Amino acid sequence: MKKALIVLTMLAVALSAGAQTFVMNNGAEIESLDPAVMESVTSHRVYMALFEGLFISDPKTNAPLPGMATKYKFSSDYKTVTFTLRKAYWSDGVQVTAQDFVDSWIRKLDPKNAFTYADLLWDIVGAQEFSTGKGTAAGVGLKALNPTTFEVKLKNPTPHFVQKVVHYAFAVVPMHAIKKYGADWVLPKNLVVNGAYLLKEWRPQEKMVFTPNPKYWDAKNVKIKELVLLPIDDVNTAYNMYINGDIDWIDVVPAELMDTIKLRADYHVGPEYGTYYLNINVTKKPLDDARVRQALSMAFDRTVLTNTILKSHFPAFANVPPSAGYTPPKGTGYNPEEAKKLLAAAGYPGGAGFPKFQLLYNTSSNHQKVMQFIQAEWKKNLGIEVELINQEFTTYLDTKSAHDFDIARAGWIADYLDPATFLDMWETGNSQNDGLYSSKEYDALLAKSRTQLGAARLKTMMEAEAVLINKDMGIIPIYYYQTQAMIDLSKWNGWYLNPMNVHAWKFISPKK
Amino acid sequence: MARFLVRRVLSIIPTMLVIITLSFFLIRLAPGGPFAREREIPPEILENILKSYNMDKPLFGQYLDYLGNVLTGDFGPSYRYRNRMVSDFITQGLPVSLSLGGIALVNAVFLGVLVGIVSALRQNKWQDYSAMSIAVVGISVPAFVIGPILQLVFALKLGWLPLGQWIGDKGIAAIVLPAATLSFYYFAVIARLSRASILEVLRSDYIRTARAKGLKESVVIAKHVLKGALLPVVTYLGPAFSGIIVGSVVVETIFAVPGVGRPFVQAAINRDYTLIMGEVIVYSVVLILANLVVDIVYGFLDPRISYK
Numbered sequence: 148m149k150k151a152l153i154v155l156t157m158l159a160v161a162l163s164a165g166a167q168t169f170v171m172n173n174g175a176e177i178e179s180l181d182p183a184v185m186e187s188v189t190s191h192r193v194y195m196a197l198f199e200g201l202f203i204s205d206p207k208t209n210a211p212l213p214g215m216a217t218k219y220k221f222s223s224d225y226k227t228v229t230f231t232l233r234k235a236y237w238s239d240g241v242q243v244t245a246q247d248f249v250d251s252w253i254r255k256l257d258p259k260n261a262f263t264y265a266d267l268l269w270d271i272v273g274a275q276e277f278s279t280g281k282g283t284a285a286g287v288g289l290k291a292l293n294p295t296t297f298e299v300k301l302k303n304p305t306p307h308f309v310q311k312v313v314h315y316a317f318a319v320v321p322m323h324a325i326k327k328y329g330a331d332w333v334l335p336k337n338l339v340v341n342g343a344y345l346l347k348e349w350r351p352q353e354k355m356v357f358t359p360n361p362k363y364w365d366a367k368n369v370k371i372k373e374l375v376l377l378p379i380d381d382v383n384t385a386y387n388m389y390i391n392g393d394i395d396w397i398d399v400v401p402a403e404l405m406d407t408i409k410l411r412a413d414y415h416v417g418p419e420y421g422t423y424y425l426n427i428n429v430t431k432k433p434l435d436d437a438r439v440r441q442a443l444s445m446a447f448d449r450t451v452l453t454n455t456i457l458k459s460h461f462p463a464f465a466n467v468p469p470s471a472g473y474t475p476p477k478g479t480g481y482n483p484e485e486a487k488k489l490l491a492a493a494g495y496p497g498g499a500g501f502p503k504f505q506l507l508y509n510t511s512s513n514h515q516k517v518m519q520f521i522q523a524e525w526k527k528n529l530g531i532e533v534e535l536i537n538q539e540f541t542t543y544l545d546t547k548s549a550h551d552f553d554i555a556r557a558g559w560i561a562d563y564l565d566p567a568t569f570l571d572m573w574e575t576g577n578s579q580n581d582g583l584y585s586s587k588e589y590d591a592l593l594a595k596s597r598t599q600l601g602a603a604r605l606k607t608m609m610e611a612e613a614v615l616i617n618k619d620m621g622i623i624p625i626y627y628y629q630t631q632a633m634i635d636l637s638k639w640n641g642w643y644l645n646p647m648n649v650h651a652w653k654f655i656s657p658k659k
Numbered sequence: 660m661a662r663f664l665v666r667r668v669l670s671i672i673p674t675m676l677v678i679i680t681l682s683f684f685l686i687r688l689a690p691g692g693p694f695a696r697e698r699e700i701p702p703e704i705l706e707n708i709l710k711s712y713n714m715d716k717p718l719f720g721q722y723l724d725y726l727g728n729v730l731t732g733d734f735g736p737s738y739r740y741r742n743r744m745v746s747d748f749i750t751q752g753l754p755v756s757l758s759l760g761g762i763a764l765v766n767a768v769f770l771g772v773l774v775g776i777v778s779a780l781r782q783n784k785w786q787d788y789s790a791m792s793i794a795v796v797g798i799s800v801p802a803f804v805i806g807p808i809l810q811l812v813f814a815l816k817l818g819w820l821p822l823g824q825w826i827g828d829k830g831i832a833a834i835v836l837p838a839a840t841l842s843f844y845y846f847a848v849i850a851r852l853s854r855a856s857i858l859e860v861l862r863s864d865y866i867r868t869a870r871a872k873g874l875k876e877s878v879v880i881a882k883h884v885l886k887g888a889l890l891p892v893v894t895y896l897g898p899a900f901s902g903i904i905v906g907s908v909v910v911e912t913i914f915a916v917p918g919v920g921r922p923f924v925q926a927a928i929n930r931d932y933t934l935i936m937g938e939v940i941v942y943s944v945v946l947i948l949a950n951l952v953v954d955i956v957y958g959f960l961d962p963r964i965s966y967k
Contacts, residue, residue: 177740178739178740178741179742181742258704261708262704263704265704266700278707333742350827351743351747351748351917352752353825353917378915381823381913383807383913384823384914387810387822388823538690540928541690541695542691544696544699548695557697579699
């Protein structure tokens with residue numbers, strides 16, 4: 148009897164411990180534990196466990212929620228923003244101060260450190276100059292007014308700056324630990340953090356284990372007692388481990404099993420703030436003619452593509468996905484008859500004399516399906532021939548950035564929750580603008596929107612997008628991405644589908 | 660023998676030099692670089708990054724620098740995982756890959772030879788037919804099919820073995836499925852190879868002599884047949900070992916094994932130059948040493964071979 152009791156107690160302890168361990172497949176190894184080096188969704192999840200910036204992402208809407216900052220205040224011209232910090236501490240007991248933020252952001256921008264994503268901070272006065280070696284650190288518009296007041300001067304009125312600072316490029320790092328340990332501060336044994344979790348164990352290629360950080364300001368609301376992130380890159384293995392109960396949350400599922408998976412109650416799917424589109428090299432004939440680009444956009448049926456072929460995602464006719472206060476332009480729609488007329492007007496009736504061109508994509512069965520569908524539709528509806536070219540990912544990136552293509556597939560997932568993340572790319576000379584789209588009207592509207600606020604700003608941005616899409620067809624949108632996940636919500640609270648697919652760990656808790 | 664060894668060991672140096680030089684320049688020829696991104700890096704920032712990795716220097720200068728560093732045992736930092744050294748990946752992954760490969764190879768040789776003997780001695784009987792049918796499956800079905808089938812049966816359905824991950828999490832049982840998957844092909848080849856050569860040896864004059872002397876059949880097999888019949892198997896061990904080590908990339912991915920194979924593939928995709936070079940060097944050294952060992956073992960088994 149006594150033995151049975153002991154066994155039962157042990158079983159109960161084991162079960163309760165199990166309920167508070169949360170395992171997620173993160174899909175890959177992280178670049179680094181240093182937030183300034185991070186540049187992937189994978190690293191972002193680790194960032195959200197270990198660090199916290201001024202604001203964090205709302206688990207339902209991704210709107211900014213107070214993190215290290217309790218509130219912010221814009222000046223009347225929206226060119227100065229002052230953040231009030233809470234009294235929060237690093238895991239070694241040192242206070243997180245406004246000066247930490249100043250020094251962390253200067254470190255991120257410093258050209259000597261050569262961090263990617265430093266350009267996300269270029270809204271700040273003097274930031275671009277400093278990070279491109281033309282200015283000084285002292286010229287950057289950052290100031291600690293006192294230990295809990297942090298002032299940022301912006302080049303233009305940037306009301307969406309608060310949305311931006313949720314990004315890990317705006318992280319605060321423990322400058323005192325960096326001074327002490329130098330480059331070795333990122334070694335797990337030296338790591339000092341300010342987030343909800345501490346790194347308990349990291350076995351590269353195997354797993355990362357996190358336990359709650361008792362010094363975290365909101366420690367009482369951190370409910371998962373042990374957080375485990377796995378770097379498994381094989382989608383099928385991760386899925387099988389999920390089915391087997393080894394993993395609690397996966398965010399990629401095997402496409403071949405979609406028909407069965409989507410019937411399951413623990414499969415969740417929703418719109419993501421991202422667009423899949425065709426980049427058109429507008430400098431090449433006959434793609435330099437807007438009528439040709441419009442005809443191409445009208446001549447394939449996106450609904451068949453998303454519903455029948457891909458069985459996921461949502462048809463897109465514009466660049467920016469719809470969001471509160473922002474309605475993207477209607478775009479061309481699917482209209483093969485009108486497409487034929489436009490092509491004829493451009494000098495290619497029935498596709499006659501239309502030069503054969505190439506459609507570039509990076510090797511993947513999903514991209515291949517999309518490109519083959521578009522190729523067939525263009526042939527059927529317009530009578531034109533397209534050659535499909537697939538390249539290995541890095542080669543494709545190289546070809547694309549060298550502008551050495553006719554039309555190339557591309558995708559963009561928002562860096563932050565604002566239409567500007569999609570629209571800035573098409574400004575003349577932007578480094579993402581591989582198709583070399585250039586419109587004075589578009590650039591002028593975008594510049595105007597940067598001096599405006601609220602609804603007026605959004606309206607100007609919608610006008611700009613109307614130029615890009617309705618008038619110029621500078622890119623051909625295909626679909627808006629969807630996020631997907633498998634997680635049993637009868638076991639876990641606080642996990643929601645959201646448009647940025649960003650889930651701060653402290654909101655997830657086991658159901659009683 | 661000693662002279663042979665010294666000569667073989669010394670020949671590793673020019674071989675490695677050729678491998679390092681060729682790989683260094685070949686990977687630089689591949690389009691794209693370690694900093695190609697879907698979200699393109701602004702040119703001014705890219706310039707800073709290239710400078711920080713000395714990639715703004717002429718390529719030949721970079722090559723000489725690299726060679727100098729390798730000679731002092733410094734493989735440099737990874738380009739993708741900026742705070743981790745290439746040597747970290749190797750010291751963490753190599754023991755895992757070598758133990759997985761080693762177990763798979765021992766398994767393949769042991770079972771392969773055993774099945775080969777049984778098949779040869781029971782030629783054209785049911786034992787022979789069933790063993791050789793399994794061998795045909797092993798040779799023709801690739802690891803990325805066998806692996807998931809084993810996962811399905813032994814992990815998902817029966818729940819006897821872990822689906823993936825390694826000893827640290829799942830205990831020693833974690834080795835079974837990946838090792839079985841990895842060794843299946845080589846087991847099949849070795850079984851067929853040893854069967855064929857045993858059959859050949861069984862018909863040779865010296866076996867007839869041994870039998871004529873009145874030796875027991877078990878002694879004939881163990882002492883005379885096997886020694887002669889194992890030579891082709893030993894010859895095959897060199898390529899088999901290379902195959903197992905290189906092939907472990909697929910198995911490591913399927914079973915989430917933390918070896919050197921997965922980072923190697925990622926490094927190639929990411930154009931992580933230093934990590935690719937580090938992995939190439941490690942793989943080359945392992946393979947060269949494996950071939951050397953096979954050559955030495957060969958001499959012990961076959962008295963007709965002498966080392967000069």
